[in-house]
Amino acid sequence: MSIQLLSQNTVFGGLHQRYTHQAHSTHTQMTFAIFLPPQAQQQAVPVLYWLSGLTCNDENFMQKAGAFRKAAELGIAIVAPDTSPRGDNVADDAEQAYDLGLGAGFYLNATQAPWDKHYRMYSYIVDELPALIAEHFPITDKKSLAGHSMGGHGALTIGLKNPHQYQSISAFSPITNPTECPWGIKAFSHYLGNDQSTWAEYDACKLLAKHGSRLPILIDQGDADGFLEEQLKPNHLIDVAAQQDIDFELRMQAGYDHSYFFISSFIDDHLHFHAKHL
Amino acid sequence: MSIQLLSQNTVFGGLHQRYTHQAHSTHTQMTFAIFLPPQAQQQAVPVLYWLSGLTCNDENFMQKAGAFRKAAELGIAIVAPDTSPRGDNVADDAEQAYDLGLGAGFYLNATQAPWDKHYRMYSYIVDELPALIAEHFPITDKKSLAGHSMGGHGALTIGLKNPHQYQSISAFSPITNPTECPWGIKAFSHYLGNDQSTWAEYDACKLLAKHGSRLPILIDQGDADGFLEEQLKPNHLIDVAAQQDIDFELRMQAGYDHSYFFISSFIDDHLHFHAKHL
Numbered sequence: 001m002s003i004q005l006l007s008q009n010t011v012f013g014g015l016h017q018r019y020t021h022q023a024h025s026t027h028t029q030m031t032f033a034i035f036l037p038p039q040a041q042q043q044a045v046p047v048l049y050w051l052s053g054l055t056c057n058d059e060n061f062m063q064k065a066g067a068f069r070k071a072a073e074l075g076i077a078i079v080a081p082d083t084s085p086r087g088d089n090v091a092d093d094a095e096q097a098y099d100l101g102l103g104a105g106f107y108l109n110a111t112q113a114p115w116d117k118h119y120r121m122y123s124y125i126v127d128e129l130p131a132l133i134a135e136h137f138p139i140t141d142k143k144s145l146a147g148h149s150m151g152g153h154g155a156l157t158i159g160l161k162n163p164h165q166y167q168s169i170s171a172f173s174p175i176t177n178p179t180e181c182p183w184g185i186k187a188f189s190h191y192l193g194n195d196q197s198t199w200a201e202y203d204a205c206k207l208l209a210k211h212g213s214r215l216p217i218l219i220d221q222g223d224a225d226g227f228l229e230e231q232l233k234p235n236h237l238i239d240v241a242a243q244q245d246i247d248f249e250l251r252m253q254a255g256y257d258h259s260y261f262f263i264s265s266f267i268d269d270h271l272h273f274h275a276k277h278l
Numbered sequence: 279m280s281i282q283l284l285s286q287n288t289v290f291g292g293l294h295q296r297y298t299h300q301a302h303s304t305h306t307q308m309t310f311a312i313f314l315p316p317q318a319q320q321q322a323v324p325v326l327y328w329l330s331g332l333t334c335n336d337e338n339f340m341q342k343a344g345a346f347r348k349a350a351e352l353g354i355a356i357v358a359p360d361t362s363p364r365g366d367n368v369a370d371d372a373e374q375a376y377d378l379g380l381g382a383g384f385y386l387n388a389t390q391a392p393w394d395k396h397y398r399m400y401s402y403i404v405d406e407l408p409a410l411i412a413e414h415f416p417i418t419d420k421k422s423l424a425g426h427s428m429g430g431h432g433a434l435t436i437g438l439k440n441p442h443q444y445q446s447i448s449a450f451s452p453i454t455n456p457t458e459c460p461w462g463i464k465a466f467s468h469y470l471g472n473d474q475s476t477w478a479e480y481d482a483c484k485l486l487a488k489h490g491s492r493l494p495i496l497i498d499q500g501d502a503d504g505f506l507e508e509q510l511k512p513n514h515l516i517d518v519a520a521q522q523d524i525d526f527e528l529r530m531q532a533g534y535d536h537s538y539f540f541i542s543s544f545i546d547d548h549l550h551f552h553a554k555h556l
Contacts, residue, residue, distance in 0.1 A: 010502065011539035066344035066542065224288065255288035264344065265290045 001132050006031065012072040013038040016062055021132065025124035026085040027117065032129065033058040034137065035068055039075035046142035046167075046278035047077045047133060048271070051125065051151030051158075053173075054183070055103045057082045061148075064260035070268045074275045077139060081129055083150065085118040099183050100190055106178070107154030108202045110191035119191060122202075126158055126165070144274040146170040148263060149227070153178055156204035156217070163214040168277035170218040170270045172263050173225055176237035177205040183231050209240045216247035218273045220266045222256030279410050284309065290350040291316040294340055299410065303402035304363040305395065310407065311336040312415065313346055317353035324420035324445075324556035325355045325411060326549070329403065329436075331427030331451075332461070333381045335360045339426075342538035348546045352553045355417055359407055361428065363396040377461050378468055384456070385432030386480045388469035397469060400480075404436055404443070422552040424448040426541060427505070431456055434482035434495070441492040446555035448496040448548045450541050451503055454515035455483040461509050487518045494525035496551045498544045500534030 006018040014037040023030040039045050048071070050061045058080045061067070071078055084090075084105030091114040092101035110119035133139060144167045147155035152174025159169035178184020179199045188199045200206040221234045228234070234250055241248040256262040284296040292315040301308040317323050326349070328339045336358045339345070349356055362368075362383030369392040370379035388397035411417060422445045425433035430452025437447035456462020457477045466477045478484040499512045506512070512528055519526040534540040 009535055009537050009539040010500075010533035010543075012543045016539055063342050063538065066347065068539075068542065069344065069546075222288075257287055259287050260341065261287040261289035261294055261346075264346065265288075268347075 001135060003132065003136055011035070012068045014040065014068065014072050016068070018058060023124055023128060025120045025128045028085040028087045028090060030082060030085070030124065031058050032079060032081045033062045034080075034133070035062065035071060035078040036137065037072045037075050037077060040077060040138050044138045044140045045075050045077050046140050046144070047079055048144050048146055048274050048278075049125065049129075049155075050078055050080045051107060051145065051147030051154035052080065052083050053147070053149030053151050054083070055098050056151075057103070060260065061263075064264065065267050066264040067267045067271065070271045074271055076271060076275060076278060077137065079129070079133055081125060084121060090118045091115055100187055104150065104187060106150060106187045106191065106202070107158060108191055111198065112191060112193045115191050122158070125154065126162055130165075142167055142278045144168040144170075144278055146270055146274070147174070148172045149232075149258065150175055150183070152219070153184075153204060157202050157207060159215050160204060160207040160211060160213055161201065166215060168216050168218075168274050169213075170273055172220050172266070173222065173227070173232055173258055174204065174219060175232055177203060177233045179203045179206065180236065181231045181233060205236050205240050208237065208244065212244045213246045213248070216273075216277060217249070218270060219250040220253055220262075220269075221250060222253050222258065222262045224255050225258045227258055279413060281410065281414055289313070290346045292318065292346065292350050294346070296336060301402055301406060303398045303406045306363040306365045306368060308363070308402065309336050309360055311340045311358045312411070313340065313349060313356040314415065315350045315353050315355060318355060318416050322416045322418045323353050323355050324418050324422070325357055326422050326424055326552050326556075327403065327407075327433075328356055328358045329385060329423065329425030329429030329432040330358065330361050331425070331429050332361070333376050334429075335381070338538065339541075342542065343545050344542040345545045345549065348549045352549055354549060354553060354556060355415065357407070357411055359403060362399060368396045369393055378465055382428065382465060384428060384465045384469065384480070385436060386469055389476065390469060390471045393469050399432075400436070403432065404440055408443075420445055420556045422446040422448075422556055424548055424552070425452070426450045427510075427536065428453055428461070430497070431482060435480050435485060437493050438482060438485040438489060438491055439479065444493060446494050446496075446552050447491075448551055450498050450544070451500065451505070451510055451536055452482065452497060453510055455481060455511045457481045457484065458514065459509045459511060483514050483518050486515065486522065490522045491524045491526070494551075494555060495527070496548060497528040498531055498540075498547070499528060500531050500536065500540050502533050503536045505536055
């Protein structure tokens, strides 16, 4: 599988690179970004996969999170994929809503037309992209997951479903219970259809209740987040976690909102958390 | 003088805020951003003014530089103004070039029509904005200047011309000698006219040669910066500084380009440098 370099920047003694490649999961050209810490010049390094939220692409986290100083210190690579397939031939919401279609892949494999042709971000993130990264970059087999909002949902659901592939999970402001919030209900109705029994495998609360978690989980949530009550519902996940014997911490952060200003304030804690397990 | 809050985010225990106000310097509505460190809740804090480069507004530095962690630790406020007047009635380049007109104010007072009506960023930065900040925020009288590219030019020229108002100057990739590079010659021809004797007061090399510097100066420049040879010409400034008995350091940074990835890698050094003098 070949990849084409789009751009490269030196940052904190390491490299930030953007690549494009033809993805067999989505049948589209996909773009991802990677940060390689300085240590990667001499040795293989572990990888943190960052899954972004609605409307984002590979660039938001890399430009705004302020993660590279600590990742360079800890020797962790970071991979940031796009949040959906893209292209003129890819289905989008008729009204170009921000919460369905382009930029809103929800890290699942769609089963309903017209979405099922390209919207296969679950397979892309779980199988195709890690294989591609392993083929082209100096990495170990240690991987962890982090994400924000829709990407926090992605990190939690992918990690809970594939505990042997990852070491740890963290999230900022995740959509914890998409089968019970407007964003999730809208997206799952379109991508997965009206049979709600198929939705459960993409819902962190339902997955955690059913399987528990072999992986440690760290979550930060701002209490001034405008999406807190209607969309994110951290209390639903806290209630489920309390029934389980798991390594789980959810921190409510006073005054913080849903933005990258929030993420940047606590990303070092998340990198330290993952470094312990990578 | 009143200001209207546009938005507010908690970040690193402090506040990032955006404000708009009617500016008498530019006769336009101007927007600026401010970071208030946690210390500002109890005491007055010094201020670093950040001047951005071509095409930027108040948001680029605040979102991409990763400066707030260290500024919160050191107790320094940061003010990021826009790079030009804006508005439907403000003159712009006929071809909307990125290096003239909107987003390209060059931190000078234009003397030529149609620019002279609104393009008065020098007065705005030197006089109006500091007075406004002092009126509305808990700050001390200690101020320093930093900037990038066109904003590095702004930081150097404003600091060199007003040494009693500031404590220190730093820059990333500054346009050091605008009277001898294409960006500067184009902008100064339009804003200041063809009499090049009027250009010297906005040229860091000429100002430093004429007046020296009472203020310490720190500059970082990437050696992989695509604008290095044609536009930025750090060697011109190094040559002038070598003739002066001043506190001056220009560091060439191997592998770094002109982007905010570069700025983020060394902004902590600049904040420490300013903190020594604030």
